[in-house]
Amino acid sequence: MGYGRKIYDEACKKLERSRREAESAAARKAEDFYRLCPEAREIKAQMGANACGAARAVIQGGDVRKALEGLRDKGLALQREYERLLSSHGLSPADLQPPYACPRCKDTGFADGHMCQCLKQMQRAMAFEALSMNAPLEKSTFERFSLDYYKSDPRAFRQMENILTACKDYAARFRSNSSSLLFRGPTGLGKTHLSLAIAGKAIEKGYGVVYGSAQSFAVALERERFDRGGPDSPGDTNSQLVSCDLLILDDLGTEFPSQYVNAALYNIVNTRMLAGKPTIISTNLSMQELEQRYSQRFASRLAGYYGMLEFLGTDVRFLRAQQYS
Numbered sequence: 001m002g003y004g005r006k007i008y009d010e011a012c013k014k015l016e017r018s019r020r021e022a023e024s025a026a027a028r029k030a031e032d033f034y035r036l037c038p039e040a041r042e043i044k045a046q047m048g049a050n051a052c053g054a055a056r057a058v059i060q061g062g063d064v065r066k067a068l069e070g071l072r073d074k075g076l077a078l079q080r081e082y083e084r085l086l087s088s089h090g091l092s093p094a095d096l097q098p099p100y101a102c103p104r105c106k107d108t109g110f111a112d113g114h115m116c117q118c119l120k121q122m123q124r125a126m127a128f129e130a131l132s133m134n135a136p137l138e139k140s141t142f143e144r145f146s147l148d149y150y151k152s153d154p155r156a157f158r159q160m161e162n163i164l165t166a167c168k169d170y171a172a173r174f175r176s177n178s179s180s181l182l183f184r185g186p187t188g189l190g191k192t193h194l195s196l197a198i199a200g201k202a203i204e205k206g207y208g209v210v211y212g213s214a215q216s217f218a219v220a221l222e223r224e225r226f227d228r229g230g231p232d233s234p235g236d237t238n239s240q241l242v243s244c245d246l247l248i249l250d251d252l253g254t255e256f257p258s259q260y261v262n263a264a265l266y267n268i269v270n271t272r273m274l275a276g277k278p279t280i281i282s283t284n285l286s287m288q289e290l291e292q293r294y295s296q297r298f299a300s301r302l303a304g305y306y307g308m309l310e311f312l313g314t315d316v317r318f319l320r321a322q323q324y325s
């Protein structure tokens with residue numbers, strides 16, 4: 001599990017708001033009831049005092065058991081009277097309970113010493129939403145990946161069918177120590193689509209995914225280089241890219257060339273590799289071009305440690321546009 005601190009904190013804040021709202025709604029309801037039935041307020045106060053009596057009895061010593069039994073009987077009698085007053089106003093005890101969004105954990109996020117499903121689900125939704133803001137995650141599912149576009153070329157069709165199967169399998173078995181993948185091939189053959197389909201499945205499983213184009217990462221890395229101490233906290237992008245469970249680096253080679261970014265990308269790829277963390281890189285550069293553009297050691301990391309998937313076919317975006325024209 002690793003959606004990251006930011007998402008966890010946000011989810012906890014959201015739960016806390018929900019808990020406070022539920023509790024103040026219950027307090028308002030009780031107040032309405034006491035206005036109609038001042039006796040009930042009196043009894044509620046006695047119930048509170050009675051509960052404190054138990055501690056007092058223990059501290060004072062004497063026949064504690066007898067004292068506690070007396071307090072218990074009194075407590076039960078007060079409870080019965082309170083319920084009678086409620087029902088005489090057409091209410092039940094449940095009506096004055098706070099209307100928690102999650103009755104199991106009472107909107108605390110934890111139940112029986114474990115993180116509640118509601119908090120897990122909330123983090124999953126937030127992670128999905130955060131990623132969807134810069135990627136068409138909902139459109140890019142395995143179900144929506146159509147092999148029809150590759151049918152005109154039997155070789156491409158077979159290859160893409162194998163790639164789709166491999167990606168589905170990878171997503172189904174995804175873990176924090178899965179292998180890394182290199183999607184290679186011309187633009188418009190579904191590299192982004194399939195990497196996002198994997199991202200969606202990884203998020204569903206509770207993993208923290210960072211997705212972005214090499215261009216957008218390059219801009220963020222450069223900005224942080226010159227803007228240390230800025231409001232976005234220095235080195236945020238770099239540390240996120242290094243530490244996330246799954247990094248998806250899209251369109252490697254389309255970013256503006258920079259020695260600094262090249263070194264930073266090598267460092268990110270290498271650190272993740274040493275830590276055994278999976279990375280998915282897509283590029284339309286050949287291995288030779290990768291070596292020329294970055295470095296021999298960068299290309300050899302990819303060649304040595306990444307499972308390579310070679311995308312074939314005609315630009316499906318072009319075919320899709322033709323179909324609708």
Ligand SMILES: [Zn+2]
Pocket residue numbers: 102103104105106107108109110116117118119
């Ligand atoms: Zn819950």
